[in-house]
Amino acid sequence: MATTATTHQTKWWSGGKSPFNLEYGKLMMWYFLMSDAFTFGAFLISYGSIRFSQNVWADSNAVFNAFPGAGHANLPLAFVSVMTFILIISSVTMVLAVHAGHNQDKKGVMKWIAWTIVGGLAFLGCQAWEWHHLITGEHAVLVDGKIELIGQTMRENPWGRLVEGSAVMDALRHTPKETLMKLVEEHNHTVTSAQLASMSNDNLIGMLNTAEMHIREKGPIAFGGYFFGITGFHGFHVFSGVIINSIMLIMTSKGVFDRKGHYLMIEKAGLYWHFVDLVWVFVFLCFYLI
Amino acid sequence: MDHSQNTFSPEVTFQHQHSDAEFKRRVRKTTILLSVITIIELGIGLTIYTLHKGHPSPLLILMFKGMVCILTLAKAYYIVSVFMHLGDEIRNMIMTIVVPLSLFIWFILAFIIDGNSYKNLRNNYDPHFRESTMPVQEHTQDTIELKHSGKE
Numbered sequence: 001m002a003t004t005a006t007t008h009q010t011k012w013w014s015g016g017k018s019p020f021n022l023e024y025g026k027l028m029m030w031y032f033l034m035s036d037a038f039t040f041g042a043f044l045i046s047y048g049s050i051r052f053s054q055n056v057w058a059d060s061n062a063v064f065n066a067f068p069g070a071g072h073a074n075l076p077l078a079f080v081s082v083m084t085f086i087l088i089i090s091s092v093t094m095v096l097a098v099h100a101g102h103n104q105d106k107k108g109v110m111k112w113i114a115w116t117i118v119g120g121l122a123f124l125g126c127q128a129w130e131w132h133h134l135i136t137g138e139h140a141v142l143v144d145g146k147i148e149l150i151g152q153t154m155r156e157n158p159w160g161r162l163v164e165g166s167a168v169m170d171a172l173r174h175t176p177k178e179t180l181m182k183l184v185e186e187h188n189h190t191v192t193s194a195q196l197a198s199m200s201n202d203n204l205i206g207m208l209n210t211a212e213m214h215i216r217e218k219g220p221i222a223f224g225g226y227f228f229g230i231t232g233f234h235g236f237h238v239f240s241g242v243i244i245n246s247i248m249l250i251m252t253s254k255g256v257f258d259r260k261g262h263y264l265m266i267e268k269a270g271l272y273w274h275f276v277d278l279v280w281v282f283v284f285l286c287f288y289l290i
Numbered sequence: 291m292d293h294s295q296n297t298f299s300p301e302v303t304f305q306h307q308h309s310d311a312e313f314k315r316r317v318r319k320t321t322i323l324l325s326v327i328t329i330i331e332l333g334i335g336l337t338i339y340t341l342h343k344g345h346p347s348p349l350l351i352l353m354f355k356g357m358v359c360i361l362t363l364a365k366a367y368y369i370v371s372v373f374m375h376l377g378d379e380i381r382n383m384i385m386t387i388v389v390p391l392s393l394f395i396w397f398i399l400a401f402i403i404d405g406n407s408y409k410n411l412r413n414n415y416d417p418h419f420r421e422s423t424m425p426v427q428e429h430t431q432d433t434i435e436l437k438h439s440g441k442e
Contacts, residue, residue: 018301020383045401052405055423061339077335092321095373274373285362289335290355
């Protein structure tokens with residue numbers, strides 16, 4: 001780089017200038033982001049610590065296998081890859097907004113900031129759908145000798161040990177009729193609820209393919225707290241990033257930065273937004289990939 | 291490009307200068323890199339998923355997971371260095387960010403090892419914990435091993 005020569009000649013600590021060649025606000029944004037990295041790091045490491053202390057943990061490919069509109073199709077990693085690409089693309093549009101700011105290009109800044117906000121909102125929408133799907137999901141779990149349908153919440157986790165075939169048959173015999181009807185309906189769409197209601201429990205059990213049911217026990221409770229806590233904290237960062245970007249959009253459109261003569265505020269907002277993307281890279285790793 | 295004067299703040303001695311063409315090339319290259327790495331990560335994720343249908347060796351799974359971790363660090367490097375322009379800052383500034391982050395090396399190792407040790411202690415001294423949580427196949431294997439080593 002052409003600037004390297006200047007770097008060595010400049011007496012950085014002689015006063016009258018920033019020894020880090022950065023304006024105050026941007027440097028402080030960097031230090032804030034570093035402290036935030038430790039906050040997220042502490043959360044993720046605590047999650048790792050608890051996970052390593054358990055014999056069984058939720059299998060991410062079983063937990064995150066749904067896609068909006070795909071019903072019960074088993075699509076591991078599909079939806080989260082959409083979310084990941086949304087954040088990568090919104091990071092790119094933010095880079096373009098910052099660059100447009102360097103060039104004093106007001107229209108360019110507004111265009112790219114607007115696209116970044118769209119990306120952020122799309123990500124939040126995806127996360128809302130995913131949370132809703134996990135919380136309201138109905139998974140067959142062996143509890144106290146019978147099958148119950150439970151979702152992924154802060155208190156329960158339906159992703160424990162797999163139950164063997166013989167235990168499943170025992171449990172099904174003790175399972176209330178309503179649950180059996182739901183289990184049959186999940187895989188068999190040809191029968192109406194009225195027909196199911198008229199059948200006996202044994203007939204309902206006969207309609208179930210016990211070999212492919214993958215009945216599990218309840219898993220470690222901590223999974224729910226960590227998943228919703230950490231993705232929620234990340235989602236909160238995305239949300240505040242969207243708010244900050246919206247404020248930047250309004251300020252740009254009112255010509256605040258043109259009057260100041262520089263678009264440094266866009267750079268600071270950009271740093272924050274890239275950090276949100278950076279954190280997602282690690283959340284994606286810890287919850288979805290390994 | 292002579293727009294640098296406009297974005298000058300009095301505290302800043304020199305501005306990073308990239309021509310529009312150079313900037314576009316870098317952003318395009320980094321975007322493609324991030325996308326490709328993500329696709330490779332997803333590929334490894336699906337490989338692990340497929341392997342889990344059989345009875346994979348734990349070492350193989352661990353190696354794939356290690357690869358994903360390394361790829362994630364590569365992604366983090368590109369985001370911070372190119373998108374956040376940390377790579378363009380002066381060395382002293384980079385060091386004040388990167389050196390404190392090396393605390394994570396201890397942080398991660400210490401807490402993961404601690405969690406693992408807690409699991410081993412409970413499996414050894416709390417039979418209820420072991421029997422109620424150990425996956426069925428591994429559980430039977432483990433008891434056999436324990437009997438051979440005379441621990442039970």
